[in-house]
Amino acid sequence: MAKNDIGPKRSPFRAFLYILAVVVLLGGIGYLVKYTRQKQTAFEEQIKELGAKENGGTENKDSLTEASDVTPETSAWDKEVSNGETEKASESETDIAATETETESESETETENEVLLSRNILVLNGSGKDGMASKWQKELKKEGYKNVEGASFPGSAIEQTRIYAEKEEDVADLKKLFPEAEVTADEFTANITMEDGSAPGDVDVYIIIGKNDAEE
DSSP, X not given: OOOOOOSOOOOHHHHHHHHHHHHHHHHHHHHHHHHHHHHHHHHHHHHHHHHHHHHHHHHHHHHHHHHHHSOOOOOHHHHHHHHXXXXXXXXXXXXXHHHHHHHHHHHHHHHHHHHHHTSEEEEEEOSSSTTHHHHHHHHHHHTTOOEEEEEEOOSOOOSSOEEXXXXXXXXXXXXXXXXXXXXXXXXXXXXXXXXXXOOOOOOSEEEEEOGGGOOO
């Protein structure tokens, strides 16, 4: 007698579907776990990047603050330019001072020359040769002397021209015209009468023309 199977019969196809569903479920769970981990990792990386940017911004601000507090060093070129400008300024000041000194010296020289040319000079003919006083009067005026008069010398003729002045250096300019003249500081005492019969006025320098300066 045949045995009857008790209970439902198990189909191999249904078992396969069951296993397949379990595998798909496990795969889905695994994918969710992996996706969740990736999202978590990405989120953590974003947090780190934001923190790094904030730290970098703070460091840049500190660097800018420190840089603004530091006085920039002068470059070698700037130093050379500055030194060159200083030297030029010094040279210009020196040139100006030298020019002013030269101008002052020239002014003093011109003043001294003006004083010398304005002296009252009386030329006396002591050579014994007629016309020598007039001749040298004209010569002196040609040289720029403004106040020159001529007259005859009442004394005897003299060999060498004589200039009456307090000091020889006072008539150094006249010595150029009369290189062999004798300069004396003695007081001139001779009585001189001008051509118009009057006595000479104030005389600063007397020049008595001697024979040595009477030659043509």
